Amino acid sequence: MLEIKNLHVTVDGTEILKGIDLSLGSGEMHAIMGPNGSGKSTLSYTIAGRAGYDVTEGEILFKGQNIVDLSPEDRAAEGIFLAFQYPVEIPGVANTTFLKEALNAMRRHRGEDELDAMQFVRMLREKVKELGISDDMLKRAVNAGFSGGEKKRNEILQMSVLEPALAVLDETDSGLDIDALKIVADGVNRLRNPERSMLMITHYQRLLDYIVPDFVHVLAHGRIQRSGGKELAQELEKNGYAEFTKTDAAA
Amino acid sequence: MSATVETVDQITDLADEKYKYGFVTDIESDTLPPGLNEDTIRFISAKKDEPEWMLEWRLKAFRHWLTLEEPDWQKPKFPKIDYQDACYYAAPKNMKDGPQSLDEVDPELLATYEKLGIPLREQEMLAGVAVDAVFDSVSVATTFKAKLEEVGVIFCPISEAVKRCPELVKKYMGSVVPFNDNTYATLNSAVFTDGSFVYIPKGVRCPMELSTYFRINEANTGQFERTLIIADEGSYVSYLEGCTAPMRDENQLHAAVVELIAHDDAEIKYSTVQNWYPGDENGVGGIYNFVTKRAACRGRNSKVSWTQVETGSAITWKYPSCVLLGDNSVGEFYSIAITNNRQMADTGTKMIHIGKNTSSRIISKGISAGKSDQTYRGLVRMAGKANGARNYTQCDSLLIGDTCGAHTVPYIESKNPSAVVEHEATTSTISEDQLFYLRQRGIDEETAVALIVNGFCRDVLQQLPMEFAVEAQKLVGISLEGSVG
Numbered sequence: 247m248l249e250i251k252n253l254h255v256t257v258d259g260t261e262i263l264k265g266i267d268l269s270l271g272s273g274e275m276h277a278i279m280g281p282n283g284s285g286k287s288t289l290s291y292t293i294a295g296r297a298g299y300d301v302t303e304g305e306i307l308f309k310g311q312n313i314v315d316l317s318p319e320d321r322a323a324e325g326i327f328l329a330f331q332y333p334v335e336i337p338g339v340a341n342t343t344f345l346k347e348a349l350n351a352m353r354r355h356r357g358e359d360e361l362d363a364m365q366f367v368r369m370l371r372e373k374v375k376e377l378g379i380s381d382d383m384l385k386r387a388v389n390a391g392f393s394g395g396e397k398k399r400n401e402i403l404q405m406s407v408l409e410p411a412l413a414v415l416d417e418t419d420s421g422l423d424i425d426a427l428k429i430v431a432d433g434v435n436r437l438r439n440p441e442r443s444m445l446m447i448t449h450y451q452r453l454l455d456y457i458v459p460d461f462v463h464v465l466a467h468g469r470i471q472r473s474g475g476k477e478l479a480q481e482l483e484k485n486g487y488a489e490f491t492k493t494d495a496a497a
Numbered sequence: 498m499s500a501t502v503e504t505v506d507q508i509t510d511l512a513d514e515k516y517k518y519g520f521v522t523d524i525e526s527d528t529l530p531p532g533l534n535e536d537t538i539r540f541i542s543a544k545k546d547e548p549e550w551m552l553e554w555r556l557k558a559f560r561h562w563l564t565l566e567e568p569d570w571q572k573p574k575f576p577k578i579d580y581q582d583a584c585y586y587a588a589p590k591n592m593k594d595g596p597q598s599l600d601e602v603d604p605e606l607l608a609t610y611e612k613l614g615i616p617l618r619e620q621e622m623l624a625g626v627a628v629d630a631v632f633d634s635v636s637v638a639t640t641f642k643a644k645l646e647e648v649g650v651i652f653c654p655i656s657e658a659v660k661r662c663p664e665l666v667k668k669y670m671g672s673v674v675p676f677n678d679n680t681y682a683t684l685n686s687a688v689f690t691d692g693s694f695v696y697i698p699k700g701v702r703c704p705m706e707l708s709t710y711f712r713i714n715e716a717n718t719g720q721f722e723r724t725l726i727i728a729d730e731g732s733y734v735s736y737l738e739g740c741t742a743p744m745r746d747e748n749q750l751h752a753a754v755v756e757l758i759a760h761d762d763a764e765i766k767y768s769t770v771q772n773w774y775p776g777d778e779n780g781v782g783g784i785y786n787f788v789t790k791r792a793a794c795r796g797r798n799s800k801v802s803w804t805q806v807e808t809g810s811a812i813t814w815k816y817p818s819c820v821l822l823g824d825n826s827v828g829e830f831y832s833i834a835i836t837n838n839r840q841m842a843d844t845g846t847k848m849i850h851i852g853k854n855t856s857s858r859i860i861s862k863g864i865s866a867g868k869s870d871q872t873y874r875g876l877v878r879m880a881g882k883a884n885g886a887r888n889y890t891q892c893d894s895l896l897i898g899d900t901c902g903a904h905t906v907p908y909i910e911s912k913n914p915s916a917v918v919e920h921e922a923t924t925s926t927i928s929e930d931q932l933f934y935l936r937q938r939g940i941d942e943e944t945a946v947a948l949i950v951n952g953f954c955r956d957v958l959q960q961l962p963m964e965f966a967v968e969a970q971k972l973v974g975i976s977l978e979g980s981v982g
Contacts, residue, residue: 317936318936319941328937330934330937338952339951344938351939
């Protein structure tokens with residue numbers, strides 16, 4: 247599904263990612279953990295194609311195609327979804343309008359028929375029910391005045407409507423209390439399926455108690471320092487990141 | 498940073514193809530040679546076959562105009578206008594006697610309006626909208642006249658009203674905007690050529706939207722239309738004006754006057770979608786839109802709402818205002834002004850509270866892009882007797898790119914201690930975060946900008962009559978095409 251090879255990324259002239267290799271198979275859930283400043287968010291923005299994150303070396307293969315030169319909207323239409331750490335407010339634009347606009351833009355891109363208002367509403371109602379989201383949240387402007395938990399749930403709703411092949415979850419647990427975290431994790435788990443890969447980026451192990459990954463990678467100093475199964479997360483919880491920061495400093 | 502710069506560049510690229518109303522209609526025209534003196538005015542008056550009192554009024558205005566200096570307190574500066582170089586009357590040639598029905602209207606003209614999206618043949622028209630089409634100096638067609646007359650509504654060119662209902666015109670014209678009000682209004686009083694007249698009788702709710710569509714076609718010609726709307730006791734009318742002009746290198750002056758009068762319990766909703774030619778990306782050409790619009794809420798419980806969507810013109814300079822005389826009367830001003838490239842706008846409103854318990858509401862949304870500059874200027878005045886008067890003002894500015902400007906200049910004068918005045922203002926930009934967020938959801942940059950701007954303007958767009966809201970929404974997108982990002 248996703249194959250990152252020797253990825254080097256520069257932001258404002260500073261190299262942040264220094265040769266990332268990562269491979270996600272269909273339906274796999276990978277967690278990337280690492281200390282602050284290790285390049286976790288840079289990796290997620292780079293996959294999504296944000297301007298200012300310059301790939302200087304290496305490639306990102308998505309379904310076999312190198313996407314490094316694609317625009318963010320083209321990557322989205324190809325099936326890449328980023329659940330933002332800080333979802334952005336769009337005042338005055340109703341959540342429903344935004345979702346419909348997004349879904350139909352992608353359908354157009356893929357040469358599929360757009361959904362009309364009726365079809366869309368019917369589909370949306372189903373998704374909303376599955377995720378336990380209130381109608382009120384659909385009518386309000388995108389993320390405007392949403393609580394931290396509502397914003398993250400809104401991200402999950404968008405994922406559910408847009409049905410991406412790859413979802414990158416950037417610090418989905420940040421700013422959530424334990425109840426909100428459980429609700430969001432439950433939403434993510436519902437959206438797991440054998441065709442959908444997920445890359446979960448987090449600082450803390452606690453999220454992994456609720457969303458159990460198949461693989462865990464430790465990112466520090468712009469490189470994957472170690473990869474393993476879910477037990478690696480527990481080890482990190484016990485020992486912290488000190489070992490990895492040291493390794494790099496010594497190198 | 499880079500995405501924003503890209504967007505700004507795109508705006509510039511698209512500027513040329515953006516104005517789709519820039520064509521010229523090739524029609525034989527009866528045009529007065531350039532120049533302005535008393536003979537010009539006598540000529541216009543004679544062309545319109547006006548009664549003596551109308552001519553006298555014009556001449557009085559003209560003589561006063563000669564004594565006036567142009568104001569220069571406005572933010573947009575422009576070279577001195579040479580009034581002798583412009584032409585004050587232009588009419589399609591075979592219009593001399595005025596067409597009696599649409600069958601007599603030049604097919605070329607009908608085609609022009611069709612191209613502009615304003616079909617005048619009744620069977621093709623927007624259901625429920627009556628249109629008066631003004632081409633340069635004359636009204637070429639008014640639709641649904643008969644249907645309106647059934648309920649006593651008069652909707653006709655003002656030149657016709659002067660002859661048909663002189664008492665009404667005499668009584669009301671100049672009663673809200675006096676002939677000596679300001680340079681441009683005074684000039685208009687002297688040389689106005691056409692425009693619409695509306696009278697809604699007591700207790701009548703006008704059965705359809707009324708609309709006037711203004712088109713400047715001739716080169717070097719100013720358009721000076723005058724609109725007069727009277728809503729008698731307990732009546733209601735919703736009126737919409739739209740405007741376009743061909744792309745020309747010189748600046749053309751559009752100095753209109755609009756007067757609204759609302760009697761007891763009457764309501765007038767006046768909407769404008771102004772899309773005059775804005776000039777090219779270097780600021781060459783475009784319309785100077787210097788308009789005086791004022792409403793008198795004379796009656797108790799009367800109400801006037803101004804809604805404007807201003808996307809065109811090289812310079813827009815106007816303050817649709819309400820004089821709230823009647824107790825409990827209400828004035829509203831909802832505005833969206835979009836400037837791009839080198840456009841300039843100095844616009845806002847005046848709410849003059851005189852009656853008791855009068856209230857006003859001002860919602861202004863300014864969007865600046867390119868190298869444009871925009872000023873919101875508004876006055877809220879609470880007179881000594883305006884007990885319990887209230888005003889709420891909200892001015893929001895949205896900046897696109899870092900080469901444009903937005904300014905807010907509110908004037909508040911209160912002589913009544915019981916009056917309440919609230920003012921809120923914000924300035925924001927379209928952030929790269931917002932754009933990236935929308936693009937990550939598959940929405941391309943241009944659509945993303947249109948979405949954000951439409952969201953920003955939502956409160957005002959909602960005020961437009963249904964038939965035009967969709968149109969206006971699209972116009973908001975088109976005006977900023979490539980300009981944002």
